[in-house]
Amino acid sequence: MRPEDWLTQFIEIVAALAAAPIFLGWVSQCRAWLQNRRAPSLWLPYRNIRKLFHKEAVIAQNASRLFRLAPYVVFGTMVLAAAIIPSMGTRLPLVVSADAIALVGLFATARVFMALAAMDIGTAFGTLGARREMMVGFLAEPALLMVIFVASLLSASTALPAITEHLATQTLGLDPALAFTAVAFTLVLLAENARIPVDNPSTHLELTMIHEAMLLEYSARHLALMEWTTALKLFNYACIGFALFIPWGVATGHIGPLGLAVAIPTLAVKLALAGGGLALIETLCAKLRVMRAPEFLATAYLFAVLGLLVHVMLGARG
Amino acid sequence: MPQIALDQQLLDACAAVMLLLSFAMLSQRRIVSLVNLYAVQGGALATATLLVAWRTGEGHLYLSAALTIALKVIFLPWLLHRLIRRLEVYWDTEPLLNVSGTMLAGLLIVVFAFGLAQPITQLASTATRSAIGIAVSVVLLAFLMMITRRKAMSQVVGFLSMENGLFFAAMSATYGMPMVVELGVALDVLVAMLVLGVFFFQIREQFDSLDLHHLESLKERD
């Protein structure tokens, strides 16, 4: 590994930390426009986080250490995830430590800690949120894994950068297997990031909420970290999507200032588009009943597996 | 040589008589006369043994004939009669299979017995070989009788006539077994009867009857 690779790594992490809240803001902005509302500022998430950091933390009496540890752990895992997803360059030193499977493992870790923290206080809300989160998770996680496997079968590797490099070097022309998985991935993204139709980030209605229910007991800096994590998670998923389905523009090989000069704008554009698309979907869809969520995710899972089968069949033929 | 023919005829007559007696026993329901029939059968057996003994001059056959007479013609019938009188069991109840049915089964058995005896008869060198089939059928008929009877006493008589059949078979196939065996067998029969005597009184004092339907409580079917 060369020093500039470490540099890229560093830039990526910083960029992710910085861009994540903006991306979140951008999505809600698009949503507002599509729903003819006055859009909130792009920097609103930042303001929130800053405000929360300055507040005094209020913690329930029977909260255990786990409760206070969780935000940091969750945040840490998300940052590491951001570090190993090739959003700009593919030569990332940290990647050797965790391939795509480990990435899914990272998300799972975050989810488990979040759920445990939610159960820690022992209010009905927290447990309810935890249960629903795990319910979403146990279907979304394997679906994501399947999505990645299709890609890694195409490129004979489970390391995301390797996959990206392989796909990026291919001629444009969508592999049918990837088409299936793209759909699956979108569904997973929606579910995992607590977006409509599975969850609604902007409501606290107990019947419907999942993600927010887990955060109810958090306040101040812990909440800030949690919010930031949420933003990072969305950002990460978006980047995974780019890495798998529209890898073009990511700097392969040892990256230089030139490569960055190309990579950063492309990423920005991709993000902008993705945000728009996400907002569009959220506007068009209606929120599902919580009990319907498993069916939604089962569809995702099914699509992913279908993609895998399609790949195998075509591979068998050709 | 007519003389030989004569005792040959006598032998065959004895055999026939034994078979006849078996059938008689099969159909007989009065226990007293059952015992008498048994005694007569013993007599026939003894006669046959004597004839063979006289003819072959085998010493131990005389002995076994004497044994037969002592045991099966005199002692056992006497013992049985005494038991009958003491226990007041004169009649057997209706057999499980009615007489005509029993007879039919008996006939079939005789046929089968002759089939069975064929290989033996062919091999046998004794003058009495033709009687082997009859001996076998006597054994099997006695078996049948034990199956069909309801009274302990008549089952015992059946048992004894089976013994007779066996002796007859031994005699007609091989001119009797070695002496030591014959003695042992006789001893066993004797002891068996004594044991039975004891037994009957036990059963009697327990159930005050020798009807076998008292002895059907130990079973798996429920």
Added chain:
Amino acid sequence: MELLLLLGLPLAGAAVFGLLGARREAPEINVVFSLGTFLAACALTVRVIREGSLLLWHEQFFIDPFNLFLVTLTAFVALTTSLFSRPYMRIESVHGRVTPGRLRLYHSMYQLFSFTMLLALTTNNMGLLWVAMEGATLSTVLLVTLYRTPGSLEAGWKYFILCGVGIAQALFGTILLYFAAEKVLGAQGVTALLWTHLDAVKSTLEPSVLALAFVFLLVGYGTKVGLAPLHNWLPDAHAEGPTPISAVLSGLLLNVALYAVVRCKILVEGSLHSTLPSRMLMGFGLLSLVLATLFLWRQRDIKRLFAYSSIEHMGIATFAFGMGGPVANFAALLHMTVHSLTKSAIFFTVGHAAQKAGSQLMDDIRGLITLSPTVGWGLMMGSLAILGMPPFGVFASEFLILTTAMREQPWATPILLAALGIAFAAIFGRVQPMVFGETRLRRLPHAPALLPVFTHLAIVLLLGLYIPPYLADWYRAAARLIGGP
């Protein structure tokens, strides 16, 4: 000399008990006689180990590997059973189930019974063998009816009639055997029934006659082995008689009867050159095994339960003898040994358990190990042993039998598997609640004799882990003698 002692002592014992009437120390005297017999057996064994097989008294008696270990076993079990019966019968008389007069009969017949067993084992004369077998029946009939209860009388009657008739068939078989032998060995009739001579000339004996003879012998002695469907006397006799008698019936009589069957099988197979006898044995074995396990399933009475298990195990042994060949025969012999040891041990514990509960119904026997751990563990270990749990010897034999069956008679293995499974479920499902759980038992007036139980179990355990070389040699020699298809 040893033989004289071996046969003389029990006979003398029977006479002594018959004459000297009811005495308080009769049980001890009984033990002494049995001990003497056992010592004689040991002496005999030592002599055979030194000099090899023996032919004694004008060849009327003989000792070869096949019957030697059975003789020792018989004497041994007779001894331990007499040890067990000492406190057991005392308790019975305290409970008022037997009068002194009957105890006198009991001891006398006990000795007579062991005499007939030993005679049957040691005699070389097929006729005498028959006489001894009949004698065994007669001497035990009155023991079965010892309690004079309706049940015991019925059991005794069935025992007498069925075994009597059966044994009569065996006599006819013997006659046929003699008939065939006489053709070869000459009419002087002295040697014609001697097994050794028959064995020498068996290949020249007339096959068709021997086939018939075998059928009669098989049905005859098979009735005493308790082969289904001739077994019906067995559970009743075991359940209704006094427990020491159940122990010796299961432990000794069945073995001796099977011994007789196998002796005949050797001769017949030698002359027939066909697998008919083997197939008959296998069929009987499997049938007994299956029927017995199915009967096991419904038992309420503990002694009937283990009686059926005896049938099951005799079935296994018979099946193994049917398969033949060195390994299967070896296994079958081993199985005879360990079964008689284990089963008698079980009956010892069962006897005391039933006395504690005052009933033979298994539902009345609960929580043995809480009241008397030794009896409880004895029963538990015994049952596990009889069910073929290692490291007990029964497992060793079943291991060999099953592996052989898998190679030689694959079709039989599903049946064996199912039967063993059902037997396990049936027996263990009954034993567990009797041993474990809350207790509702009472104490006994005399301390139970548990030395015999644990001696037996120890030996069985030993045979599972280590078989003494000379014993193994006898088994091998006997297996070779028995041969197979």
Added chain:
Amino acid sequence: MTTIFSSPLTGCAGLLAAWGLIGLAGLLRPASVRFAGRTLFPLGAMAGLALAAIAGSSLLAGGTEQLVLPFGLPDLPFHLRLDPLSSFFLLLLGASSAGVSVFAGGYFRQGEGTAPGLLCLQYHLFLASMGWVLLADDAYGFMVAWEVMALSSYFLVTTQHRIPEIRRAGFIYLLMAHLGAIAILLCFGVLQGGSWQFTFDAMRAAHLAPAWAAAAFLLALAGFGLKAGLVPLHVWLPEAHPAAPSPVSALMSGVMLKTAVYGLLRVTLDLLGRPVWWWGLVPLILGLFTAFYGVVFAAVQTDMKRLLAYSSIENMGIVFTGLGLSVIFLGAGMQAVAALALLATLYHCLNHSFMKSLLFLGTGSVLHATGERNLGRLGGLIHSMPWVAWLTLIGALAIAGLPPLNGFVSEWLLLQSFLFADRVPHEFVNLLIPMGMALVALCAALAGYVMVKFFGVIFLGQPREPSLAHAHDCGRLERLGLAWLALGCVLLGLLPFQVVAALGAVTRQLVGAAVPQAASHWWLLAPVPGRAVSYGPIIFLAATAGVVALTALVVRLAYHQRVRRTPAWDCGFGSLTPRMQDTAEGFGQPIRNIFQSFFQIERELPAPSDRTPRYRIAIADRFWRTVYEPLGSSVQRLASAVAFLQQGRVSVYLLYSFVTLIVLLALALFA
């Protein structure tokens, strides 16, 4: 002593004997808990450590040695053999039993059931017999050890024999174990191939016809699968494992199940030699189904030990999946990948033995502290028993397959080997295996669900019963045991490179290839040459921890530290009680709804107008009603049909004899 430990094999045998002696020593003072607990069990743990050390060293050495004991059957004295395979499993046995024994030393109390001394005997007999199973090198010795193992564990299970349910569990357990043993026995009957030699060497040498070989494999699968709780032969497991005292449950789930894996590996890959590829399909499919079945049932359990038992079923399912995969690859002639799959299998065995023992011991402490095993009555224990809680948390995260703990590594390896399946020269398998991969992923995710439920309901939230408030943390020995196992989970997770290297000897022995190490770094696991595939848990951990620490530091420096403690927010609804928390049933509800068809559910729902509403739900295993109960009743019917034969009438019996006689005579005449 020196002479004994001169060679690894004699050393191991000596240690097994030592276990036996320690057990016997328990009988010296049968009633004394102190003697057994403070002296003997720690000694047993020492022996376990020593065993692990010896086995480990011989595993690294990779040698093989044999030994013949002077007793056994006449022509078949007991043979012992120590080769990489057995030394690996001995290592597993020694290492995890050490922790369990230490824990047990503090666990067993005076009271109902078996006396401590006897318990000690049974316990160490159990350990020794498991060791013997692993060392045995002849069929007879193997079977004896195998059954002794079953027997001793049976007695341990029925320690509380006064409770009818426990007696029932023990009965079912021993019955099934016995059936399985007979199947294995028959398998050996096939394997000896008519040579009547029952040593494993002879079996290796024997050449079997394909049909016979397949029969042997299937018999072995049935027998060992039964012990491993392979569906549908699993029904005994959720009964027996919870019934036992917790250390015993830990041993049964943690170690005994692995002996089944060992047996199947020994028979399939060693004794049978070269397997046919389609054999692998059977364990693969069964394993996948088992894993799924187990985890789904675990998700809806309300008894914490039953939950763990079902999770054991799941993990054994995963193990068998890997095994089947490896057999398929080997049959298709792909040694290297077969080695990878086998590696995953073995690794998962090792991991599971640590994780599951840890969790079972944790439940043991909870049980002791609260006397409760129903999840619905627990909660909030992290405050009153922090040691148990945090150590158990490690186990829970590990078994949920979260990086960087050990559970993740084996699943990672398994998935990696799945990714090769498209190279198998059988199209059908190619099509089949992706489904397998999907199922494995699903099971892993569900395991996470189960563990969140397990840990969250027991340790987090508020105590559901007032009595839980004064639950006490576990004692010193127990802590030590838990800590040892937790340490094992962490180390196995962080140092996969070393473990894989050590396992090379085993895979080389069984499939003739070792997983190559592409990367040369000691901290990096890169098992697949030619593919950019790697996993470096240490960096992984370092990075995460670094970020966490950094964040914490920044937050601490940049912002103030004020924290106010208040009651939990009750949404304005005044009277929240702990009973209003989500219960175990509630947590399982989504799974119940989604996989309804799997369960046999009976509900008791309160009517709206109910004064005292009562909600009860019981979930039963379908296999009981569909397979086992019919079996039992059919035997019952058969028995009563047969009983008709025995009518108690002498005449009828005579008729039987007569007919038998006639029939046989006919046979003799005309045959």
